[in-house]
Amino acid sequence: MNDIQIRPATEEDFHAMYGIFQTHVAAGETFPHGPDMDREASYDYWFGAPATTFVAVKGRERVLGMYKLVPNQLGRGSHVASASYMVSPNAQGVGIGHLLAEHSLGEARRRGYLAMQFNYVVSTNTAAIHLWKRLGFSIVGTLPKAYRHRRLGYVDAYVMYKLLEDPARWELADEEQDQAQDEA
Structure with missing residues (x-):
């Protein structure tokens, strides 16, 4: 694992990313x-605003995986990340x-997100699910029969959530953001 690097995705990575994407979608x-x-819609999904996309690569060439980090909501919900x-x-x-996963949590914190939410984890x-629970996420909601699984038919999807920052500090972050907006 020492030779695996996680770095920002580039347009040159997209061919490999699209192959991985197609495999999962199929x-x-x-x-x-x-x-x-x-291909164009997939490119927009991974690289369109407001996504920040990273790849795990072996050496300089082989893309092993990827993630994109986005605000879960706009405006007053933008302090929560999704990926x-x-x-x-x-x-x-x-x-x-x-x-x-570890990289995305660190990147979310670095970018000032206070929590992370996954809106649609197939049950x-x-x-x-095991990975997210090991990393401190909780299932906070179940969407009954919300996913049409290719082999199993309709199955549940979960909403999972994790705080990235102690909520006692959130007010301070909100006050700093409001002050910055007032000064702008």
């Missing part, structure tokens, strides 16, 4: 995107997802 087990999502992750099927089971994606 499987129909973890992402809501349909198989009709074309999407994909790992190449050829790299699953060796800790790439965990590396991406049958047990590896992801």
Whole structure:
């Protein structure tokens, strides 16, 4: 794992990213995107505003996985991050997802997010759910039969949440942000 680097994604990474994306979408087990999502729409998903996208690479070439970090909501909900992750099927089971997850939590904190929320974790994606729980996320809601799994039919999806900062400090962060806006 020493030779794996996580860095900002570039346009040159997109060909490999799109291959990983297509594989996950075609499987129909973890992402809501349909198989009709074309290359341009996929590019916009990973690189369009306000996404900040990172890749895990081995050496300088091989993309093993990726994630994008975005505000979960606009305006008064923008202090909560959300993210999407994909790992190449050829790299699953060796800790790439965990590396991406840890990196995204650090990046979210660095960018000033106070919490992270996943709006749509498919209940049958047990590896992801296990990882998120190990990293301190809780299931805060269940969306009954919200996901149409390719093999299993309709299954639940979860909303998962984690505080990234002690809420006692949130007021201070809000006051600093409001003061900065007043000064602008």
